[in-house]
Amino acid sequence: MVCLWPTPGLTISGELLRHWFIWVAAGLAALLLLFTSPRASPSPALDKAVVIAIVLFVASMLFSALTALHPMQAVIGSNERGLGALSELAWWVLALAAFRLAQDGNTIRIWRSIAAVALTLSLWAIADDFAAVDTEFRSSAALGNPLFLASLLATTLPLQLSAAVWPQRWLRWTALALQVLGLLSTGGRAAVLAGLVGLLVFAASRAGRQRLKVLGIGAFCLVLLTSAAWHWRPASVAIRSELYAASAQAAIGRETLRSIDGQSDPWAKWRPLVGYGPESIEPALTRYRSANLNSNWHEQAGWDRWADRAHSRLLDRLLETGLLGLSAGLWLTYQLARRLLPLSAQRLPAAPAAVGLLIWIADGMVGVPSAAADLVAALLLGCALALVGRPGKAPRTRSLTAMAAALLIGLICAITLGLATLGLARAHRHIAAESLQASTYRAQASSVALAMQRQPYSALPAIQAVSQRLDGARPANDELEQLRSWTAHAINAAPSVPRAWLLHGQVNQLLNNTDQAKLAWMRGLSLINREPDSQPGDQARVLQIAVALSQIGQELEAQGRPSDARPAYAAARDALESRSAPNSAAWWATLAWLRARGGDVQGAIAAYRRVLTINPEDEASARNLRRLQSALEETH
DSSP states (O other): OTTTOOOTTOSSOHHHHHHHHHHHHHHHHHHHHHHSOOOSSOOEEOOHHHHHHHHHHHHHHHHHHHTSSSHHHHHHOOTTTOOSHHHHHHHHHHHHHHHHHOOTTHHHHHHHHHHHHHHHHHHHHHHHHHHOSSGGGOOGGGTTSHHHHHHHHHHTHHHHTOTTTOOSHHHHHHHHHHHHHHHHHHTOHHHHHHHHHHHHHHHHHHHGGGHHHHHHHHHHHHHHHHHHHHHHOHHHHHHHHHHHHHHHHHHHOOOOOBOTTSOBOTTGGGHHHHOSOTTOOHHHHHHHOOTTTTSHHHHHTOGGGSOOSOSSHHHHHHHHHHHHHHHHHHHHHHHHHHHHHHHHHTTOTHHHHHHHHHHHHHHHHHSOOOHHHHHHHHHHHHHHHHHHOEEOOHHHHHHHHHHHHHHHHHHHHHHHHHHHHHHHHHHHHHHHHOOOOOHHHHTTHHHHHHHHHHOTTOSHHHHHHHHHHHTSSOOOHHHHHHHHHHHHHHHHHOTTOHHHHHHHHHHHHHTTOHHHHHHHHHHHHHHSOOOTTOOHHHHHHHHHHHHHHHHHHHHHHHTTOHHHHHHHHHHHHHHHHTSOOOSOHHHHHHHHHHHHHTTOHHHHHHHHHHHHHHOTTOHHHHHHHHHHHHHHHHHO
């Protein structure tokens, strides 16, 4: 169900649905731990050092969730991802369930089930790739995104190559070939590279004396593929580099974030240690992101597309749980590696699980999280822990397992219900305190207030609310003051986001704050990327700003302030001239008017001629053209 649940046409995120399935699976696994009878043979017991490392890891995550910028979202997760503390706890419940069940031959059975599902999804991905007219029309193999499928297929590659899973050699190589083809059809570069690294490690552990030869050939292939990926999508590599730089700045930054009510973050000076909380790092990333990441299609693609993670498992852990959580995670990784690697070198069945976890981690270093791949990793970790576990006492194993499962379930329920109750109460008070005059705005009051209550430090709810309100009738003056306070929060929380400045200028223009509107419009223009191959939506927005600045310039001239009007005219003209001009009469007419205003008569005449070429019936442009031509003839 986690892998095959369809997503088209749903109002709720398919990724969140898949995480809900994981929570349900974790609850069923916990019940299984509670009520299944212990076997006659003693169950394996975890090493004390591993247990301590797991406890520290989970405790750091829970502490960061309770002190997060957005506590409710940190626990439950956002609609787009669903990667809150509940998912983390459910992940560990599933890992412990697999640890409990992976004995007396169950380890191989679990691996075969995972390998069969992965092989089925590989065939689906291959067929889907051939049937799709375009990448945008792919069904994404029912995982919501081809990259999510790529992560699952890469993580399970060692299972297809394991003799313990497929005893027949021909079956192993056939399954591996089909899964590699399925992985390549997804286009997931990070998953392909991670899978190649994992297969090299797996092959080297089996190569014996030929180990160095295998590693040499593999290293050459890895360098070749990395270079190909770099030259294939250089823009994507550049964007990731900028995002990593912003993540590093956010992790060590001491700048205090402010909520939409003007309150300072009480944990500001401790954020480098405790982090911003799961699913709560977007405000920090937005605050430090470059203008390039917040412009053009990155911003136009939709407000829910803002970077809500660093696209690196290491940086995500650092931002979410701080140095404490990162240290706990590295210590846990070390404790697991020092137990799994010796067994893998001895060619014991631990190798497929260890290499699968290695691929999962490597893919996550430069990729995006996937619910299905996380589920596979939890099961692999449980099996690996069972393989390296020491014999325990059967009577105590059941009681301790039941107590741990009961405490974990109780903790999940208590945190969820407590934060949900607190959040709803605060949201109710926030809604009751709002003074909203327009009837069209009252209909949106509840959703806007709830969004602002859940994400008080983010600029996203404020921008959404102001955009929705300005799309309708002109707001009353008291509403405009409220909208201005929201846009002021937006430009403070998202100083490199063009849309925040544009809305701030629009609201100030409606309030007749000409100077503030001019500065905001000009700041928004300066943030928009001026590449010649800008997209049509970007060109339309630039034209809108140029027209607004032209109007502001006229208002300043009417007030007897021509020196203040000239910068507005110059900024608007430069914005239009610096782009690849579209075949738009409005674009050329505005540019012609601005050139004439700046004294460039010949440039204005050329622009008006272009307008009449596009639209010969434009009488105003024809009249202006004749007037400029007459003036030019008189000067000569």
